[in-house]
Amino acid sequence: MMTNQKHSATLPPASGHWQLNxxxxxxxQNFGSRNPDDYIIQRTNPNRPAFxxxxCGAFPPLISNQNVIAEWRYLKLQxxxxxxxxxxxDCDNLGLPVLTHRHLYHAFGYSGDRQRYRCKSCQATFVDRWSGFNPKHQVQQKLLALLFTGHPIRDICRRLG
Ligand SMILES: [Zn+2]
Ligand SMILES: [Zn+2]
Structure with missing residues (x-):
């Protein structure tokens, strides 16, 4: 038997400041409320809603904040x-490319001939591995960035002349 799943069940633990339940x-009037007193939370009877x-009597499925946030961060990285x-x-700038979010990063010297950047939010540094090996790389970087961010080809051709 599980011991701590009696009537005093609580919301699943928040992930940072994220509580999605x-x-x-x-x-x-309880829309968005994180107060457990606004809800009936039970995990003793699997045939009845846990939350x-x-x-208003709605019973949205209980979700693991940790899992959702981890998934979301992974998708952002992709x-x-x-x-x-x-x-x-753990950074808000996770996965936001320098090319399309210049204001989030400082240019931070070079690593060999490759541009290094520092994240303004978490101070992490990283190297632009596309830079430094091709004189046309600026155009290529922009091309890639526009492609990856879903711009139509015709739009890209117009932008890059
Ligand atoms: Zn409600
Ligand atoms: Zn960062």
Whole structure:
């Protein structure tokens, strides 16, 4: 038997400041509330909802904040597609490419002939591995960045002349 799953069940632990378990009925006065007293939370009877809004009776599925945030961060990292970007999983700039988010980074000297950047948010540094090996790399970087961020080809041709 599990011991700590009695009537005093609580919300799943928050991930940082993320608590995704709350009433999602927009017109309900508990909408977005993180107060466990606004809900009936039980995990003793698997046939009944684990999480019920006392106000509107909605029962959104309980979700693991940790899992969702981890997944979300992973997806963000994938979005950078190998373009230079902060790769610190705890950083707000995670996965945001330098090319499209210049204001988030400082140029931070060179590593060999490759540009190094520092994240303004977490101070992590990283190297732009596309730089330094081709005189056309500026155009190529922009091309890649625009492609990866979903711009139509025709739009890219117009932008890059
Ligand atoms: Zn509600
Ligand atoms: Zn960062």
């Amino acid at each position: 709350h009433c999602k009925t927009v017109h309900c 019920i809004c006392k106000e 979005q950078s597609n190998g373009l230079p970007a902060c790769s610190n999983l």
